[in-house]
Amino acid sequence: MAHIDEIAQHDGQTVTLQGWLHNRRSSGKLHFLTIRDGSGFIQAVMSKATVGDTLFTQAGHLGQETSLTVEGVVRADARAPGGYEMDVTRLEVVGAAADYPITPKSHGVDFLLDRRHLWIRSERQHAVLRVRHTVINAVRDFFNSRGFILADTPVFTPAACEGTTTLFPVSYFDTTAYLTQSGQLYNEANAMALGRVYCFGPTFRAEKSKTRRHLTEFWMVEPEMAYATLEDVIKLAEELITSVVARTLDERQRELDTLERNRAPLEQVRTPFPRLTYDEAAQILTDQGRPFQMGGDFGGPDETVLAEQFDRPVAVHRYPSATKAFYMKPDPERPDLSLSVDILAPEGYGEIVGGGQRLDDLDLLLQRIQEHELPQEAFDWYLDLRRYGSVPHAGFGMGIERVVAWICGLDHVRETIPYPRMLNRLRP
RNA sequence: UCCUGAGUAGCUCAAUUGGCAGAGCAUCCGGCUGUUAACCGGAGGGUUGUAGGUUCAAGUCCUACCUCAGGAGCCA
Numbered sequence: 001m002a003h004i005d006e007i008a009q010h011d012g013q014t015v016t017l018q019g020w021l022h023n024r025r026s027s028g029k030l031h032f033l034t035i036r037d038g039s040g041f042i043q044a045v046m047s048k049a050t051v052g053d054t055l056f057t058q059a060g061h062l063g064q065e066t067s068l069t070v071e072g073v074v075r076a077d078a079r080a081p082g083g084y085e086m087d088v089t090r091l092e093v094v095g096a097a098a099d100y101p102i103t104p105k106s107h108g109v110d111f112l113l114d115r116r117h118l119w120i121r122s123e124r125q126h127a128v129l130r131v132r133h134t135v136i137n138a139v140r141d142f143f144n145s146r147g148f149i150l151a152d153t154p155v156f157t158p159a160a161c162e163g164t165t166t167l168f169p170v171s172y173f174d175t176t177a178y179l180t181q182s183g184q185l186y187n188e189a190n191a192m193a194l195g196r197v198y199c200f201g202p203t204f205r206a207e208k209s210k211t212r213r214h215l216t217e218f219w220m221v222e223p224e225m226a227y228a229t230l231e232d233v234i235k236l237a238e239e240l241i242t243s244v245v246a247r248t249l250d251e252r253q254r255e256l257d258t259l260e261r262n263r264a265p266l267e268q269v270r271t272p273f274p275r276l277t278y279d280e281a282a283q284i285l286t287d288q289g290r291p292f293q294m295g296g297d298f299g300g301p302d303e304t305v306l307a308e309q310f311d312r313p314v315a316v317h318r319y320p321s322a323t324k325a326f327y328m329k330p331d332p333e334r335p336d337l338s339l340s341v342d343i344l345a346p347e348g349y350g351e352i353v354g355g356g357q358r359l360d361d362l363d364l365l366l367q368r369i370q371e372h373e374l375p376q377e378a379f380d381w382y383l384d385l386r387r388y389g390s391v392p393h394a395g396f397g398m399g400i401e402r403v404v405a406w407i408c409g410l411d412h413v414r415e416t417i418p419y420p421r422m423l424n425r426l427r428p
Numbered sequence: 429u430c431c432u433g434a435g436u437a438g439c440u441c442a443a444u445u446g447g448c449a450g451a452g453c454a455u456c457c458g459g460c461u462g463u464u465a466a467c468c469g470g471a472g473g474g475u476u477g478u479a480g481g482u483u484c485a486a487g488u489c490c491u492a493c494c495u496c497a498g499g500a501g502c503c504a
Contacts, residue, residue: 023464023465025462025463025464025465025466025467026460026463026466027460027461027462027463027466027467028459028460028461029460029461030460030461030462030463031463032462032463032464032466034464043463043464045462045463047461048461049461063455064454077462079462079463079464080464081464098455099438099454099455100454101438101439101454102439103438103439103440103453103454103465104453104454104465105439105440105452105453105454105465106439106440106453106465107439107440108439108440108496108497109496109497110495110496110497111439111440166502166503181503182504203504205502205503205504207501207502207503208429208501208502209500209501209502209503210497210498210499210500211498211499211500211503212498212499213503213504214502214503214504215504218504219504220504297502297503299500299501299502300499300500300503301499301500342504350503350504351503351504352504353504354503354504397504398504399503399504400504401504402504403504413504424495424496
């Protein structure tokens with residue numbers, strides 16, 4: 001049994017492929033069958049003279065996505081898209097298919113999303129999901145090779161860490177649990193135990209956002225380091241992003257070609273990234289004529305304007321404390337600012353990383369919890385981290401789907417995950 | 429929650445000022461020995477999102493609702 005992605009090794013040999021019929025064209029006494037097997041696509045040429053009338057006629061009526069076993073001789077041919085094609089000697093139908101809904105012509109987003117389980121059979125979706133695979137591997141290899149310990153955090157959580165309006169409640173025996181929005185707080189505990197840790201899993205936000213950058217379920221990798229500062233976090237994030245982009249450029253050339261992704265902007269991604277303080281970023285926005293409220297957070301269009309000033313991701317740091325979560329440490333030199341950082345991807349893909357240095361002082365943390373009107377008892381265990389050997393520590397979260405969308409040059413994150421979950425879309 | 433836009437054949441879209449519901453693809457039948465979203469000939473396929481209203485006449489105008497898309501807010 002051969003696989004299409006390694007067909008070159010079988011040049012001149014008779015091989016058997018197991019796959020599906022992707023497309024079919026005919027020309028009198030020849031059929032051109034595009035076969036896919038999950039690893040790639042190949043054109044199988046069936047000649048009436050070789051296989052006889054019966055099989056030839058049957059093959060002329062095969063529906064798109066019919067599953068089949070094909071035996072034939074592999075031959076290099078410049079006319080074939082992949083450089084190789086197969087002269088069919090035998091063909092057997094495994095499972096018939098009739099009226100496959102996703103035809104080679106164009107379809108609308110709604111139609112395709114309703115058939116996402118079939119849409120992922122198409123060539124572009126293969127390319128995107130392969131890039132996702134590589135991005136995830138690159139992320140894991142990056143942390144694993146730097147002494148970070150994978151310590152995953154729970155999906156069921158007892159309380160909100162940043163307000164309840166964006167949480168999904170679920171029935172948990174005789175109480176209510178919430179799906180996690182971030183592994184952040186548990187990650188801090190893990191860092192106090194293991195030093196350098198990361199968690200990587202799905203996170204859930206019940207935001208009623210309908211934009212190209214939002215999913216209600218998305219995957220986030222979150223490193224956290226004990227004895228670390230904002231500066232350490234910015235450096236780590238730069239190196240992570242650079243390494244992930246380089247690895248994808250190296251391993252997924254063919255997929256990026258399929259997606260018609262211009263590689264030039266990705267090749268610019270090298271450390272160090274340009275850095276702006278919040279104040280400097282605000283000045284750029286004002287100079288660009290954006291109606292921007294000083295002290296507020298940046299909106300999506302603001303982020304795009306900022307990112308457009310540079311040829312690689314830009315780190316914006318020291319946001320006003322008021323715009324950030326209660327656990328952010330204030331800048332000792334400017335207590336109204338937080339030791340926080342967002343990294344904005346180029347080409348309008350927005351915030352891909354958010355993080356900073358955490359508040360390590362017990363009294364100040366208690367004060368912040370009160371200011372944010374959060375229930376202190378819910379954070380008892382978290383406060384223990386400041387009671388028993390508190391240290392400066394820092395970390396960040398990186399959204400995988402936004403990174404994949406950016407690297408692939410997609411106009412929406414929904415294609416970066418096999419089954420996207422969005423407002424109004426829970427099926428399939 | 430708010431703003432904007434769109435719902436016509438299985439799919440993607442046309443339909444002029446309110447005046448006979450149309451094309452390409454897909455499907456089915458036939459043709460073609462090198463096709464690349466093949467091409468050529470033929471056939472079938474419609475409660476124009478739903479419910480009302482105006483009119484001699486509504487896909488087209490009015491009202492409400494439903495669904496979807498893009499965006500705002502919020503965020504990775």
